[in-house]
Each structure stands twice: as structure tokens, then as C-alpha cells.
């Protein structure tokens with residue numbers, strides 16, 4: 148084969164490089180995400196229910212959030228009626244994080260000019276709220292919400 | 305065929321390395337822009353488009369100019385251009401790619417560029433510009449590659465490319481027309497709000513584009529055994545095209561000047577007054593514009609008189625003058641001065657920053673690298689046949 | 692052999708292109724709905740056909756009165772204060788008569804009138820060129836006439852800035868957050884690389900509140916539904932002499948300037 152050896156050798160090198168992360172992490176124990184659901188706000192709820200069922204939220208929260216965004220920003224529909232007919236204002240800050248923020252552990256809401264020497268581009272500026280971070284850090288999917296949106300008022304101080 | 309670009313003389317590799325080095329520097333500059341935002345450029349709230357969009361505008365013209373070879377050759381069976389057509393098509397491809405890159409580097413949120421397709425907005429000229437540019441790239445890739453491939457095998461081009469070649473002619477006109485519409489349809493930007501904008505764009509494109517192509521032919525002849533114009537006068541025919549296009553371009557510009565100044569409507573002449581004479585103590589574009597004026601007339605003169613047109617040295621000076629004059633007009637002043645004076649009749653000037661210039665140079669280097677590779681392939685195929 | 696290899700590469704390329712293309716098609720048209728649920732407007736939401744504003748400069752007695760209005764908007768919406776004008780962002784600001792109503796001036800006009808200040812903001816044009824230009828519909832017109840921005844969608848091409856004849860739009864050239872003096876948690880900040888402008892406080896209208904600037908203007912800014920014959924704005928616009936910025940461009944601005952001032956309807 149014309150230049151066959153070289154091709155095969157480069158293919159092997161390519162495959163090796165490509166799979167480094169896999170081999171690097173092989174055999175290491177990787178603890179799953181630990182989602183804290185016992186925030187003070189949740190404990191006070193009589194009916195510990197999110198806007199939809201946990202199963203639904205786990206699978207579809209990103210789609211739901213996208214829908215919320217479209218409806219609230221583009222169609223002026225600022226209230227969500229869930230599958231049980233209950234109404235919720237569409238707001239990350241006042242609806243989602245009212246329950247899911249862990250008051251004490253929340254991070255600084257604003258990036259500080261001194262600490263953001265690298266400048267800021269598209270990746271999220273803020274640390275996500277702990278609740279989001281607990282899964283998103285694990286799966287290395289950075290939500291971009293927090294480069295603009297805030298945690299609830301108490302937390303932002 | 306691409307493997308032909310992987311072997312070359314020492315000179316070839318030095319050139320490629322040089323381009324790669326500029327690209328690397330520009331990439332670092334772009335990362336700086338990506339991380340810190342467009343604040344690292346000279347653009348502002350008032351002059352919100354700058355060097356990048358101006359280069360885009362200029363290069364759409366270069367891309368469209370391939371039609372000046374395709375049309376005579378395929379439609380009028382003008383055989384003289386036979387050897388050059390492929391060079392025109394292979395100039396159009398990098399030019400379109402550079403256009404796209406200039407748009408991308410100009411975006412504040414480049415990661416979201418797919419939104420243009422995810423949320424198509426047929427009321428926006430940008431939407432059509434995207435379609436015609438992508439289409440033009442595809443057409444030229446297909447046409448250039450198949451005709452060259454066929455030539456390599458010594459066979460005539462397959463029949464199915466013919467309609468695509470014919471399609472490429474109106475398509476080339478469309479890319480520059482739509483690009484002109486980006487500007488010409490905006491209320492309140494008096495420098496752009498002109499019906500002759502698209503015509504002027506085409507005229508300047510058909511002057512600058514073929515002029516660049518002729519210079520490239522000279523280089524090709526020098527560095528390879530392939531002669532794009534083996535004594536058939538193809539270059540001189542192209543020179544005539546450049547000349548008339550440039551004369552038309554200057555004529556159209558004068559039409560603009562007449563309407564703006566004779567009507568004496570202050571808003572219409574304001575940007576032109578700023579460009580040619582300065583305004584409110586701001587003069588930064590004045591010397592540049594007058595340079596372009598001088599070069600434009602010098603270039604025309606050089607291409608008009610047979611003695612200077614036939615002499616290679618003076619011909620090159622003439623072509624360079626025309627290219628630079630067009631670049632100043634379209635690749636710098638037209639876009640920037642469209643924003644001056646601003647909506648509040650204040651003069652706020654723009655000057656590109658070093659970071660912006662480095663990114664611009666890098667995009668041009670990517671373009672030149674692509675031209676080099678494509679031309680190398682085309683030339684190698686030709687040289688192979690000649691042997 | 693080499694021909695086969697070329698064919699192979701070509702086919703591989705085609706398959707890849709096809710794959711990328713079709714995966715895109717699939718994500719593009721994926722079914723949106725997830726559950727049997729719905730959306731509605733907030734109970735306090737104020738409906739209108741065409742929100743509009745009348746600016747009565749006679750009610751602004753001093754620079755401080757104007758600053759108060761600007762502050763109210765910029766604080767609420769987390770508009771950053773950049774030290775240089777190049778990166779400047781503004782939603783509502785003041786400029787003098789001469790520049791606000793640019794074009795064809797009476798050369799004998801009194802210096803005082805020439806330089807008397809006017810409040811300027813986005814005109815929420817009825818035929819907005821910015822909306823026409825936007826390639827992603829990040830700038831769009833709501834049924835109530837407000838020309839709004841979807842910051843999530845904006846790609847930062849700045850076509851809208853070129854299209855707006857009123858200089859109403861600002862671009863986030865830099866990360867705004869470090870330049871916000873006092874953070875308001877009532878409204879999100881912006882990410883670098885998107886365009887922003889006045890939104891007629893649609894987030895407040897949804898809560899049944901008047902725009903922040905109007906609230907702080909001592910009657911200098913009058914806000915209402917132009918479509919409603921009984922609204923104050925409509926009464927002023929139909930009976931008093933008002934002017935608009937660059938009406939000749941046909942964008943139909945919804946911000947009117949009451950000339951002469953005095954008592955109105």
C-alpha cells in the first residue's frame with residue numbers, strides 16, 4: 148500500500164492521543180453528584196414539590212427553562228401553569244432559587260474587577276448556585292445563566 | 305489533488321511558514337478579543353463597525369470578481385481566458401472564506417452564530433447575505449474542483465457542471481448586490497442610503513478583483529513553470545476590464561458627490577464633507593481619502609495609455625494604485641464614515657487598535673495561505689500535464 | 692490505489708457533512724413541548740396596543756431632576772458606568788435641543804434654546820428599522836409596541852446599531868459587571884458582546900407598575916397607551932403641539948416631545 152506504514156502509524160498515534168482522558172481516568176472512583184435538597188426553604192414547604200415532578204425536572208429542566216425564557220422574554224407570558232394547574236411566576240431568582248438556594252453557602256454574585264483579570268467572555272462568570280453546580284460541575288456542563296442572572300436578594304450581598 | 309500542496313520548493317515552505325506565523329500571532333490577538341470582548345478594538349457606541357466589516361465588504365467584491373473571467377470564457381467562448389479561469393475561481397474561494405471569518409471575528413457572541421439559522425429572519429438582509437455567500441462558496445468549490453480534476457485526467461469537464469457554472473454568474477453579482485443592500489437600506493445613514501450603492505460596489509469590485517488576479521498571475525509566472533497567459537493577451541484583455549470598471553466606479557462616485565453637494569441637503573453631504581475636508585476639527589480620514597483620489601486617477605491613466613499599459617513595470621504600478629484606491633474607499637472609509645457624524649450630528653472618530661489589526665492580518669494570511677494551496681494544486685496539475 | 696483513497700476521503704467527507712447537517716436539522720426541529728402545561732400573563736400585567744411616552748421638558752426644573760430620572764433607570768437595570776465614552780452604555784440620557792433634533796437649524800435660534808436639554812431614549816418606533824435588520828430576531832417588536840431585546844439570542848453583530856437612526860443602542864464592549872456601582876437584583880446584568888437599550892420597563896409593566904423613569908419624573912414623562920383615546924398621552928398628542936425626532940424617516944417614533952409645555956390634559 149502506498150505510504151501505508153506511515154498512515155497506520157499516524158492512525159495509532161491519533162487514536163492514542165484521542166483516548167488519553169479515558170485511560171487517565173480509568174479505574175478511578177468517581178463519586179456521583181450529591182444534590183442537596185434539604186435547604187431551609189424546602190424544609191419549610193408543606194408539600195415538597197418542584198414546579199413539576201422530580202423525574203420530569205431531572206430529565207427536562209433545561210427544556211423547561213428554555214421554554215420559560217422564550218415565553219417570558221418574547222411572549223410576555225410571565226406565569227407558568229404546571230401540569231397540575233398550579234401557577235408560578237417565571238423567574239430563576241424568585242421561583243427556582245427561592246427553594247434551591249442554600250442561603251449561607253452562596254457565592255459572590257458579582258465578579259470583582261480585581262479578581263477577574265482574565266476578563267470575561269462567553270463562559271459563565273459566576274459560580275453557579277450550589278444546587279446547579281452539584282450536578283453541572285460533575286457533568287462539566289457550565290450553565291451560562293449566572294453570567295447575567297442573580298441569586299435571590301439575600302444571597303447576592 | 306490536495307497532496308500537491310504538500311511538496312514544494314524551499315521558497316514555498318518559507319512563505320507558508322511566514323503565513324502560519326502571522327496566523328498564530330493573530331490567533332493570540334483574537335483570543336484576547338474573545339476573552340475580553342470587542343472593547344479591545346477601536347469600535348465604539350458611535351462607530352459600531354470598523355476594520356472587520358470593511359474588509360468583509362472589500363473581499364465580497366474580490367470574490368465576486370471571478371465572474372469577470374467566467375462570463376467571457378463560458379458565455380462568450382472567449383478562449384483567451386482558458387488558462388486563467390481556474391485562478392479566478394480559486395481566488396474566489398479564499399475570498400469568501402475570509403469574508404465569513406471577518407463576520408465571525410466581528411461578532412460579540414461568536415458562539416451563538418448558529419442563531420442566524422436557528423431563527424431565520426427573512427426580513428433581515430443579513431439572512432440573505434449568509435445564503436448567497438455560502439452558496440457562492442459551494443458553487444466555486446464544486447466548479448473549480450471538478451473542472452481541474454477533469455483537466456488532470458485530460459477529459460472534458462462533466463456535463464452537469466455547466467449549469468452550475470452558468471449559475472455562478474448571476475450568483476456572483478448577487479453576493480455583492482446583497483452586501484450593498486446591507487448598507488443601502490438603512491435609514492439615517494446618509495452615506496449609504498443611495499440607490500447606486502450596489503452598482504458602485506460591483507464596479508469597484510470588477511476593478512480591484514481582476515487587478516489582484518493579474519498581479520497573482522505575474523507571481524505565478526515567476527515562481528512556476530506555468531504561464532496563465534502564454535502570449536494570448538489574456539492579461540491585456542483583463543486590464544481593459546479593470547480600466548473600464550474603475551472608470552465606471554469613479555463615475556458613480558462623482559454621481560454621489562453631485563447629488564449630495566448640489567442638492568445642498570446638509571445631512572446628505574455631511575459624511576462626504578467629513579471624508580474630504582474634515583469636520584469640527586476632525587481630519588483623520590482626509591489625507592487617506594485624497595491619497596485614494598490621486599491613486600484612482602493615476603491608476604486609470606496608467607491603464608489608459610498603451611505605452612504604460614503594455615509596459616509591465618508601469619502596468620503593475622497602475623494596478624496597485626487601483627487596488628489601494630479601492631481598498632481605501634471600500635475597505636476602510638465607506639464603512640467607518642457611514643457612522644460619522646453620528647445620529648446626534650457629532651463627529652466621533654474611529655481608529656483601529658493594534659489588536660484589531662493583528663486579527664485582520666491573520667485573516668488575510670489565512671486567505672493567502674488558501675490561495676497559495678489552491679494555486680499550488682492548480683499549477684501542479686498544469687505542470688504535470690505540460691511534462 | 693490512490694484514486695480509491697481519494698474516493699474514500701471524498702465519501703468520508705460527504706458522510707461527515709451529511710451527519711453534521713442532519714444532526715442540526717434534528718435539533719432544529721425537535722418537538723418543543725414537554726408536559727401538559729401552559730403559560731399566561733401575570734394578573735397585574737398592564738395591557739396596551741401601543742405604549743408611548745410624552746416628554747414635557749418644562750417639568751424638569753434643574754439638571755438634578757434629569758439626573759434623578761436617569762439614575763432611576765440605570766440603577767434598576769444595572770446599566771454600567773464606563774469611565775470612557777467609547778464603551779459607554781446608556782438607556783436614557785439627555786442631550787441639547789440642537790443635537791436631539793439634528794438637521795436644518797434656524798441659525799438665529801437663541802443660544803439658550805439651542806442648548807436646552809432634552810431627555811432621549813429609544814423611541815420604540817412603530818416601524819423599527821432595528822427589528823428589520825436583526826438577523827436573529829433578538830430585537831423584536833411586542834404586540835404592545837415595545838421594541839424589546841432578547842439578550843439570550845443576540846449574536847452581537849451590531850446590525851441593529853447601524854440601522855437605528857437615533858443612536859439609541861449600546862453594545863457591551865466589555866464585561867459590564869465590574870462597572871456597576873450598586874447592583875440591583877431586580878433586573879439581570881448583561882453578558883459581554885450583546886446589544887442593549889431602553890425596554891420601556893416591560894418587566895415593571897408586567898407587575899402593574901409605570902416605568903422607573905416616569906415614576907421619578909414629577910410629571911415630566913407621561914406614559915400610556917396611544918391607542919386608547921382616553922389616555923393622557925393620546926390627549927396630549929392629539930391636542931397639543933408635539934414633535935418627534937427625525938419623523939421624515941418614517942419610523943414613527945413613540946416618544947413625543949411637548950413643545951411649549953404648560954398644563955396638559
Ligand code: SF4
Pocket residue numbers: 812813814815816819820821822838854855856857858859860888942
Ligand atoms: S429608536 Fe432605534 S432602537 Fe429604538 S425602536 Fe427606533 S430604531 Fe429601534
Ligand code: SF4
Pocket residue numbers: 824825826827828829830844845846847848849850851852885886
Ligand atoms: S446585535 Fe443582536 S440584536 Fe442587534 S442585530 Fe445583531 S443579533 Fe440582533
